Amino acid sequence: MEFTAKKNNNATCDLSIQFSAEEVRTAYGKAYQNAAEKVKIPGFRPGKAPLNMVEKVLGDSVMDDAANIMLNQAMADLFDKLEHKPIRLPQFQMETFDKNTGAKAKATYDTKPEVTLPKLKKIKIQPKEIKISDADIQKELEGIQKNMARNSLKEESEPVEAADLLEINYKFKETGKEYPEQNQTGKFQMGAPQNPPGFETNLLGMKLNETKEFTFTYPDVYPASPESAGKSIIYTVTVTAVYKVTYPEINDDFASEVDGSANLQELKDKTKKQLVEIFGNALTKRATDDAYNEIIKESKFIIPESLIVEETETVFKNFMREFGLPVTSLSDYAKRLGKEEKEVRESFSKAAEKRIQTYILKQKIADDHKIQISEEEVEAGYEKEATAQGIPAETLKKEVQKQKAETYYRDKFLFDKIDEFVYAEVEKKSPKAISTEEAEKILSGKEE
Structure with a gap:
């Protein structure tokens, strides 16, 4: 076997392989051996017929198998010798394949990607340095404060107020369509920033077990739910529980409860560092x-x-x-x-x-x-x-x-x-x- 490999300038390589007639005959022999297990020859059990008889029955029908056997073995032998390695098995084209004259195959295969780097020290960037303000720290503490909220169940006669947490049964439909058969359940935090603008005004003043139907029109641009943008939706809402949400005061006791800080200033210092x-x-x-x-x-x-x-x-x-x-x-x-x-x-x-x-x-x-x-x-x-x-x-x-x-x-x-x-x-x-x-x-x- 002889080969030539020519590197191209697009991360590919042209490979040409020349095989001797003996190598082609050897490949045919292996193909006949592989086929012998399956071919049916009268008078012999599968795999027991003499190889020359298998060869006579199959003839050149195993040519593709023989070519693949020869090419796979060739790539196994050539891989370490190739200066530019293929990143996957090349797809060969057989130009000639003859038991008497030999064979020739060619392929263009992909090689590893290449990169030429600049000098790293010539690359310039503008780093950013964070400046933490007192307002940032306060905002972070208020986030912790909300996570430590305490919910107390309100009486049946007490109306829904701006900061309450509600448990509701609800269903909704687009104007002109039918309600779904089943209600949905969920929680709704009044005053939450993610609420659709103006939606919660429909819930203010409702009481426990009260049901209300109302129509709400979503803004023309509403990224939180693009499919609702600009649509008028009819809601039927029943309030099943109302909780008054209270938050701990941000002071030394709060700091101690959060992580055992000695006082509020220590918690602020930790928060800033974080x-x-x-x-x-x-x-x-x-x-x-x-x-x-x-x-x-x-x-x-x-x-x-x-x-x-x-x-x-x-x-x-x-x-x-x-x-x-x-x-x-x-x-x-x-x-x-x-x-x-x-x-x-x-x-x-x-x-x-x-x-x-x-x-x-x-x-x-x-x-x-x-x-x-x-x-x-x-x-x-x-x-x-x-x-x-x-x-x-x-x-x-x-x-x-x-x-x-x-x-x-x-x-x-x-x-x-x-x-x-x-x-x-x-x-x-x-x-x-x-x-x-x-x-x-x-x-x-x-x-x-």
Whole structure:
């Protein structure tokens, strides 16, 4: 067997293999042996007929099997010799295949993606530094206060007030349609910020066991429930319980009840430290992502098209799973959106390409700078991950072993280490102090 391999400039390689006549005959022999177990020859049990008789009966009908046997063996023998490795088994075309003259096969296969990096120290980013105000701390304490709310059942004669918690039976229908047969039950917190504007005014003053029917028109733009926007809905609501909600006063006793703090000031100091850490970590991650975005802009990538196509399908399936959407094809999903498949596929394809770029970028940085992860660092990674999940490290490791996810977590810890290296290497301007409101916009992607 002889071969030639020519690397192309689009992450593919042209491979040509020449086989001798003897190699073709050997492949035919193996194909006949494999077929002997199944072929029926009069006078012989399956698998017991002489091979020359099997060959006479089957003739060239096993040619495809013989070619596959020969090519699979060839790739096993060639793999270590190829300078540019295939990322999947090449699809060969047989140009010739003859027992007397030999065979020739060719294929163009995809190679590993390639990237040329800029110097990391030339990459510039603008880190953000969180500035925690007294109002931020107060807001956080009020959130804790709400979680410590105490509910006391109100008397039957007491009306619903602005901050009460209700238990209700209800049903609803769109104007001009029929009510469903069964009622639904639920809780409704008066004054909650997520309530539709003006909805709760219909409930004010109601009493226990009272039933009321009313029509509510949703705003023309209502992101919380887009399917309700602009519609007039008729509700029938029965109040089955009314609770007066009271909150503990934010003082030294409150601080002690929250976490055993000696006084309110100590709790405020702890709260500020926690906010600085939470926002600080999130903003550092965002700055690291910014660094990668800049590195990607300055890098040169060669990625096989087939890899992007495969990753596009993965990104699409992950999207459908994340949002709990029914399993369907990308083309059917595009039809449901009323858009061209090409347009929808392109949006997922861009995300797929970005994922591939980021992945090979990190691998290249790790290779160039010899970044590896030790067993001690893996253990520390498990400890950190377990703390974040609020479980013991041993519990996490047992679950990881059960799910056979050790490689996933080892790669995760390695990539975390690469992220830290990249953030340390790039040039950082003086941190810009920002408020929590600004930070939330940045972290949610709503920054202008």
